[in-house]
Amino acid sequence: MIRWTLDRAADRFARPDASSDKYRRGVLGLRTGSAAYPGAAVLTAEAAWRTGIGLVRYAPQLDDDPPALGLPSPAAAVLAARPETVFPPRPAGDGSGDAWSTDAADAWLVGSGTDPARRSFAEREAVLRLLASPAPVVLDAGALGLALDAPASAPSVLTPHRGEFLSLWRASGLGVRPSGWAEDRERLPAETALADAALALAERLGRSVLLKGSLSIAATPGGFCAVSGPATPWLATAGTGDVLAGLLGALVATHAEQVRADPELLGPLAASAAVLHDAAAGRAGAPITALDLARAIPGAVSEMIGTNPGAQPA
Numbered sequence: 513m514i515r516w517t518l519d520r521a522a523d524r525f526a527r528p529d530a531s532s533d534k535y536r537r538g539v540l541g542l543r544t545g546s547a548a549y550p551g552a553a554v555l556t557a558e559a560a561w562r563t564g565i566g567l568v569r570y571a572p573q574l575d576d577d578p579p580a581l582g583l584p585s586p587a588a589a590v591l592a593a594r595p596e597t598v599f600p601p602r603p604a605g606d607g608s609g610d611a612w613s614t615d616a617a618d619a620w621l622v623g624s625g626t627d628p629a630r631r632s633f634a635e636r637e638a639v640l641r642l643l644a645s646p647a648p649v650v651l652d653a654g655a656l657g658l659a660l661d662a663p664a665s666a667p668s669v670l671t672p673h674r675g676e677f678l679s680l681w682r683a684s685g686l687g688v689r690p691s692g693w694a695e696d697r698e699r700l701p702a703e704t705a706l707a708d709a710a711l712a713l714a715e716r717l718g719r720s721v722l723l724k725g726s727l728s729i730a731a732t733p734g735g736f737c738a739v740s741g742p743a744t745p746w747l748a749t750a751g752t753g754d755v756l757a758g759l760l761g762a763l764v765a766t767h768a769e770q771v772r773a774d775p776e777l778l779g780p781l782a783a784s785a786a787v788l789h790d791a792a793a794g795r796a797g798a799p800i801t802a803l804d805l806a807r808a809i810p811g812a813v814s815e816m817i818g819t820n821p822g823a824q825p826a
C-alpha cells in the first residue's frame with residue numbers, strides 16, 4: 513500500500529499551457545443536487561471550478577421534483593453561485609431519452625445530493641447510459657447503488673463513506689461486513705482492514721473506490737491501493753463530501769483521455785483528490801464549512817504545484 517502525499521498529487525495535476533483552450537482542458541458534466549438538496553449542486557460546481565478546469569456543464573436531474581419552500585432549483589442555485597457554468601441543451605421531452613448527450617462532457621460526476629428513492633425512471637436510464645459510454649464517471653452519494661446495476665464499461669470511481677461502503681459491500685454479496693470492521697461504527701477499522709476491504713470491493717465491482725474517512729483509501733480493480741490521512745477531523749461536517757466529489761470530478765475530467773486509455777489511473781487521481789481536499793481543509797481554518805473548504809482549494813493547488821506551476825505532469 514502506498515502512502516499518498518501532495519508531492520505525488522502534484523505529479524498528476526494537469527496544468528494548462530499555451531495550447532490549452534476551455535474544451536481541451538477538460539469538461540466536467542455534473543448530475544448533482546436535487547430539489548431536496550440544491551446546495552450539493554452548488555458545492556460540487558464550486559469545488560470543480562476551483563480545482564481548475566476548462567468548463568463545467570450542469571445537467572439537472574430529469575423529472576426532479578419542483579422546488580419547494582421557496583427554494584431555488586438546483587440549476588438556478590448553481591448559476592447564481594457560479595455564472596461560469598454552462599447548461600447542456602434541454603431534454604427532448606418526447607420520452608425518447610436523455611438530451612444531456614454523453615458527449616457533452618469529458619467526464620461526469622453523478623449523485624451528490626440526490627436521493628435514490630426519488631430518482632425517476634428516465635434519470636436512472638440516463639445514468640445507466642452514461643455508465644455504458646466511454647467517458648469516465650465519478651459516482652457519489654445517491655448514485656452509488658447504480659454501480660451494482662450497470663456493467664463496468666465506463667471507467668468509474670465510487671466515493672462512499674463507511675456507511676455507504678457497507679451498503680455496497682452487502683449488496684455486492686461480499687458478506688455482512690469486512691474482516692476487521694466492528695459492528696460499532698465508533699470503532700474505526702485499522703488501516704489494513706480498510707485497505708483490504710476497499711481492494712475487495714473494487715475488484716468485485718470492476719470499478720475504483722475511494723473509501724472516505726479520517727483515513728481515505730483509494731483502490732482499483734487492478735490492485736492499486738493508496739492511503740492518505742488522518743485528515744483533519746474538522747472535515748466531519750455536512751457537504752465536505754460534495755466538495756470532495758467536485759474536486760475529484762475536475763481531476764478526472766482534466767485527465768479524461770488518459771483515464772479512457774488506462775482506467776487504473778482513477779486510483780492515483782482519487783488518492784490525489786483526498787490529499788488535496790485535506791490540504792484545502794488545512795487552509796480553511798477551523799471550524800470548517802463546506803463552502804469555505806471549496807474556496808480554499810485554489811490556495812491548496814498553488815501550494816501543491818509550488819515553484820513550478822508550468823511544469824507538465826510526468
Ligand SMILES: NC(=O)C1=CN([C@@H]2O[C@H](COP(=O)(O)OP(=O)(O)OC[C@H]3O[C@@H](n4cnc5c(N)ncnc54)[C@H](OP(=O)(O)O)[C@@H]3O)[C@@H](O)[C@H]2O)[C@@H](O)CC1
Pocket residue numbers: 548549550551552553623624625626627653654673674675676697750751752753754
Ligand atoms: N448541502 C447539501 O445539499 C447537502 C447534501 N447532502 C446529501 O444528502 C444526501 C444524504 O446524505 P446523508 O448524510 O443525509 O445520509 P448518508 O450519507 O446517505 O448516510 C446515511 C447513513 O449512513 C450512516 N453514515 C453516515 N456517515 C457515515 C460515516 N462516515 N461512517 C459510517 N456511517 C455513516 C448513517 O447511519 P447510522 O450509522 O448513523 O445509522 C447515516 O444516517 C446525499 O445525497 C448527500 O450528498 C449532504 O452531503 C449534506 C449537505
Ligand SMILES: Nc1ncnc2c1ncn2[C@@H]1O[C@H](COP(=O)(O)OP(=O)(O)O)[C@@H](O)[C@H]1O
Pocket residue numbers: 673724725726727728742743744745746747748749750751752753754755756789
Ligand atoms: N472524522 C473525520 N476526520 C477526517 N475527515 C473526515 C472525518 N469525517 C468525515 N471526514 C471527511 O469529510 C468528508 C465527508 O463526506 P460525506 O460523509 O460524504 O459528507 P457529506 O455527504 O455531508 O458531504 C469526507 O471527505 C471524509 O473523508
